[in-house]
Amino acid sequence: MSYFNLKKKISEIKTTLNESSDFSYRCYKKNGQELGFVFLKSIIDQNLLSEAVFMPLQTFDEKITIKSLIHNIIKCADVKKIKEEDIIKEILDGRVVIITNFSKEIISIDLFKFPSRIPSEPPTSPVIQGPREGFVEDMQTNLTLLRRRLKTENLVFKTYKIGSQTQTKIVVAYLKGIANNKVVEQVVRKIKSIKTDGIVDSYYILSYLEERPNSLFKQIGNAEKPDIVTAKMLEGRVALIVDNSPIVLTVPFVLIEDLQNSNDYYTNHHYSSFVRVIRLLGLLIALVAPGIYLALQIYHYNILPLNFLITIADTTQGLPFTPFLEILFIFLLFQILYEVSLRLPSYLGLATSVVGALILGDTGVKAGLISPPGVIIVALSKIALYTIPEQASQVTILQIIFIILGGSLGLIGIVSGFVYFLNYLNELDSYGTPYLAPYSPRIPQDLKDAIFTSPVGDLKQRPKTFSPTKKERL
Amino acid sequence: MKEIKEHTISARQACVIIVMCIFANKILLLPSLMYEKSKADAIFAILILFALDLIVLPIFFKLKQLFPNEKLYNILSRKISPFLTKLIYLIFSAYFMFKALLVFSVTYVYFKQQIYQDEFLFLAIIAFIPVINHATAVGLRSFARSIELLFSIVLLGFIACLAFSLFTQLSMPIFFISNAKNFFTTIYEHTFAFGDYIFLFLIIDKIQIKKGQEKNFYFYSLLGMGLILALFFLFYSKYQITSFMHNNALADILVFSVQFNAIGRLDIIAMLTVMVITLFQLEIYNYAFSESFLSLFPKLNVYYSIAVFDILFAILYYIFIGKYEILVGSSDIWSPVPAIFINYIIPLICLIIILIELHLKKRKKKDQTYLSNKK
Incomplete structure (x- = not known):
């Protein structure tokens, strides 16, 4: 009694897959028994298929049964029975599906393979000391990197497939008994509610996860290194690993997180504290320096030191722009150069820098279009911006807002803008965690690892900020 | 329209709000004509009014203990009468509106004289109003957290202002030169600049006070007042006659600072400190107005109260625009009666409610004991 007409079934599958050119199948006949192997050759390991399936099949002399196929013939770790309606899904997942004319049962073998790079140091998170491994696009590798660091039965990976077209795997990773259950439930609920045709990268799910898209x-943290994600999970946070993305997302997120760097934990804590203060200073300079310069130049010039005031008066005399337009012009010029240098190949990038710095900057000053103090202030704020590269995009927008406030309202505008954003950030929560914690609201216990940090050995408790289930680090 | 969910604030946040009120009221509002009447003795007037304010605190704690998580409006409605409570809340709304108006007027004149040198009312309104409206819209928790976060910086700015004055030789003020009538008139006329704890009564249901945290309120109040007194003495040493309680006292803070050639005039610290204090104070008053208004009209949401505040603020400011003397200079004429009512009569009413409640509880307990003994 035959259960499947192999030719017909394979033809059906081929039609369902729109006769895709990478669709492949192979039929094997022996003693009236027929087996059909269906797969997409672009995403499976064909060598492994012949070594682990076809060769043992040829040497097997007894009558083939589903049981013997699973237990005696196929030399693969992941072999399972599937339902008929799952055939297409399994093939698209990089598995080889076996259908036979002697059983209604269908077997699927995991032979998924695609080109993957070796974990290397991510370009955005270089370290002087500490591990240099970074996540890659292959999810399995990323999970291995985490599992290698967290050898505990509490490490939980929950997989979900999102995207009607991409069927992208999203893994919610957390430490059971440490992570806050409410946060885990909230994350899972949000992941399940995603309705889209495709998830191309982890950033695609940001707007679904953020409470205020x-x-x-930004309300979701990200990391490219497994040591950072491990440390965050040990604090009680939840990680989201998205297939085909080297960026792992973490929740809850607090602003202070971006002032911290993995390197801080691998060097002397006094130096780490100092560096964090510098980063904070950098952030403040980046944020308000051009705005304050404008406010002082237009409204509060009597505050400036006399010599500096004379210099400004000398250099700005005869400029075609008002101070406000001048700063805005330099700012836009810098932004254009920045965008160009990002997109251009590296060999042209150098030329752009020369054109930007020497020709546009120097000649602009000599031609009397822009003033040297203006160039210095904007350049300073732009350089300071990259003390915290993670915040670069939002700080750039805020810079423009503060330039407008400083230029139009003076110091009152700057202070008002600052207080406005402070109130706004104090209202913001990330999965129940106050955005400006542990400073606002003040959580004294967590100040041990905020801007100023204590030796790692002194951090005996997990941050209260993230409401972990288990408070003690044991 | 969506409703904004309200959260509670911690005892520490309530304490820093109080210090901010003390700073704002005493620096921004007190530089009136207080000194003219009672000379350096004005400092005793301040101390007496401050002591009267402090008496209100135990009443607040007891009321919170007896009616936990209950709004003052509900307590008063139940214990006095709904109509009288509505009347009280109407006075509350007007009181906080005028306080906001006074703070804005005083700082506006200060900034106009010292920084902008020209009319900039439109700019000031654009800068301040959206921020204080937003603070009220996002709720007490958010701006209380902001005040908590910037509290240390404001304190540092304040201490820096004091430190600059140490470049001058200190001298003791000459006390006890004004007569009793002038002295008590000063106390009466400047009650409006006190009553900092009334705001706590309005948000009584939104403060979480754990056992033993009551003393923090006294500590923070004394810290705030201590700094105000330090400012008084240091100002006196610098200016002798004027002290800091006069019309242009805010302007004096600027002159007070030393010109450093290398880094410019450090009065920017005083400027920024005053700006931050003003903004926070206006946020507190706008929120207090909103609380009172929404208690009167519970069916409306916070956006209506903000709109009403803005419209009334604009109308009143338009009436008083350019008439600084009428608004601020005459505040000693129009402000004492409502100030005394809000600052002292309301707490007194609360005290009576507390005493009656305690008495009732005691009687209930007595009755229960009697019944159980009878059984």
């Missing part, structure tokens, strides 16, 4: 401020 329209906000200027």
Whole structure:
């Protein structure tokens, strides 16, 4: 009694897959028994298929049964029975599906393979000391990197497939008994509610996870290194690993997180504290320096030191622009150069820098279009911006807002803008965690690892900020 | 329209709000004509009014203990009468509106004289109003957290202002030169600049006070007042006659600072400190107005109260625009009666409610004991 007409079934599958050119099948006949192997050759390991399936099949002399196929013939770790309606899904997942004319049962073998790079140091998170491994696009590798660091039965990976077309795997990773259950449930609920045709990268799910997707401020953390994600999970946070993306997302997120760097934990804590203060200073300079310069130049010039005031008066005399337009012009010029240098090949990038710095900057000053103090202030704020590269995009928008406030309202505008954003950030929560914690609201216990940090050995408790289930680090 | 969910604030946040009120009221509002009447003795007037304010605190704690998580409006409605409570809340709304108006007027004149040198009312309104409206819209928790976060910086700015004055030789003020009538008139006329704890009564249901945290309120109040007194003495040493309680006292803070050639005039610290204090104070008053208004009209949401505040603020400011003397200079004429009512009569009413409640509880307990003994 035959259960499947192999030719007909394979033809059906081929039609369902729109006769895709990478669709492949192979039929094997022996003693009236027929087996059909269906797969997409672009995403499976064909060598392994012949070594682990076809060769043992040829040497097998007894009558083939589903049981013997699973237990005696196929030399693969992941072999399972599937339902008929799952055939297409399994093939698209990089598995080889076996259908026979002697059983209604269908077997699927995991032979998924695609080109993957070796974990290397991510370009955005270089370290002087500490591990240099970074996540890659292959999810399995990423999970291995985490599992290697967290050898505990509490490490939980929950997989979900999102995207009607891409069927992208999203893994919610957390430490059971440490992570806050409410946060885990909230994350899972949000992941399940995603309705889209495709997830191309982890950033695609940001807007679904953020509580305020329209906000200027980022509400989800990200990391490219397994040591950072491990440390965050040990604090009680939840990680989201998206297939085909080297960026792992973490929740809850607090602003202070971007002032911290993995390198801080691998060097002397006094130096780490110092560096964090510098980063904070950098952030403040980046944020308000051009705005304050404008406010002082237009409204509060009597505050400036006399010599500096004379220099400004000398250099700005005869400029075609008002101070406000001048700063805005330099700012836009810098932004254009920045965008160009990002997109251009590296060999042209150098030329752009020369054109930008020497020709546009120097000649602009000599031609009397822009003033040297203006160039210095904007350049300073732009350089300071990259003390915290993670915040670069939102700070750039805020820079423009503060330039407008400083130029039009003076110091009152700057202070008002600052207080406005402070109130706004104090209202913002990331999965129940206050955005400006542990400073606002003040959580004294967590100040041990905020801007100033204590030796790692002194951090005996997990941050209260993230409401972990288990408070003690044991 | 969506409703904004309200959260509670911690005892520490309530304490820093109080210090901010003390700073704002005493620096921004007190530089009136207080000194003219009672000379350096004005400092005793301040101390007496401050002591009267402090008496209100135990009443607040007891009321919170007896009616936990209950709004003052509900307590008063139940214990006095709904109509009288509505009347009280109407006075509350007007009181906080005028306080906001006074703070804005005083700082506006200060900034106009010292920084902008020209009319900039439109700019000031554009800068301040959206921020204080937003603070009220996002709720007490958010701006209380902001005040908590910037509290240390404001304190540092304040101490820096004091430190600059140490470049001058200190001298003791000459006390006890004004007569009793002038002295008590000063106390009466400047009650409006006190009553900092009334705001706590309005948000009584939104403050979480754990056992033993009551003393923090006294500590923070004394810290705020201590700094105000330090400012008084240091100002006196610098200016002798004027002290800091006069019309242009805010302007004096600027002159007070030393010109450093290398880094410019450091009065920017005083400027920024005053700006931050003003903004926070206006946020507090706008929120207090909103609380009172929404208690009167519970069916409306916070956006209506903000709109009403803005419209009234604009109308009143338009009436008083350019008439600084009428608004601020005459505040000693129009402000004492409502100030005394809000600052002292309301707490007194609360005290009576507390005493009656305690008495009732005691009687209930007595009755229960009697019944159980009878059984």
